[in-house]
Each structure stands twice: as structure tokens, then as C-alpha cells.
Amino acid sequence: MLNYLEKELAVILIENVENKQMNLTYKEAAEELGKRINQTVNPHFGLRKPLEMIARVCVELDLPIITVRVVRASGTSRKMAGEGFYKIACELKPMYKTMSDEEVWNLEKSWYVSVKIGINYALILQEM
Numbered sequence: 001m002l003n004y005l006e007k008e009l010a011v012i013l014i015e016n017v018e019n020k021q022m023n024l025t026y027k028e029a030a031e032e033l034g035k036r037i038n039q040t041v042n043p044h045f046g047l048r049k050p051l052e053m054i055a056r057v058c059v060e061l062d063l064p065i066i067t068v069r070v071v072r073a074s075g076t077s078r079k080m081a082g083e084g085f086y087k088i089a090c091e092l093k094p095m096y097k098t099m100s101d102e103e104v105w106n107l108e109k110s111w112y113v114s115v116k117i118g119i120n121y122a123l124i125l126q127e128m
Contacts, residue, residue, distance in 0.1 A: 006050040059092040064111035
């Protein structure tokens with residue numbers, strides 16, 4: 001079961017996908033979450049656990065891992081999900097252990113093309 005903060009972050013990610021928006025950086029996700037919960041969220045430390053919990057619910061519901069939408073800022077070497085995403089994805093889907101972080105990221109994000117977001121991800125909110 002997701003807590004209030006995790007639920008709000010899940011809603012942000014679901015809205016992001018439904019509205020066909022670009023990926024969010026960790027900073028953007030933290031800022032938007034902070035606005036919604038009226039509290040400062042540290043993008044470096046405040047998102048790890050909520051993103052992990054959302055990823056777990058996605059896998060439990062046999063959905064693509066929506067947290068793939070949160071990426072490092074463009075100032076980094078590659079604008080893709082961070083190491084934490086790859087670690088949790090490999091834990092939740094052991095077949096990913098033989099793949100690179102970029103292959104896992106591309107595979108998870110590609111599945112959004114075929115997913116009926118509003119219907120399937122509503123299940124995440126029901127789990128809360």
C-alpha cells in the first residue's frame with residue numbers, strides 16, 4: 001500500500017504519461033511533488049523510497065514500471081533513469097540482470113505505447 005506522498009508522486013507520473021509529456025527530471029518531480037504536498041522534497045534523497053514503492057506496485061499489477069519517466073538532468077552524461085531505477089528494476093524483474101541499464105530503460109519506456117494508461121494505472125491508485 002502506498003502512503004500519501006507515494007500516491008501523489010504516482011498521480012504526477014500517471015498524469016505525465018496520460019498527457020504525453022516528456023520525462024521528468026528528479027528535480028522537476030521533486031518540485032511538483034512539493035507543490036502538491038506543500039512540503040519541500042529533496043530530489044537527491046526524497047524520491048528514492050517513493051519511486052521504489054511505486055515501481056513495486058507496478059510490477060505487482062503486471063504494469064510497466066512508470067517510474068522510468070523520472071530521469072537525470074541533461075547536464076549528466078545520459079538523460080535517462082538513474083542507477084536506483086536500474087537496481088530496483090533488476091530486483092523486481094530478474095531477467096533484466098543480463099541487460100544494460102540503457103536496455104532496461106528503453107524496454108520499460110517502450111511499453112507505454114501499448115498500455116491503456118488511464119484504465120491500467122487506475123489500479124495503482126486503488127491499491128493505495
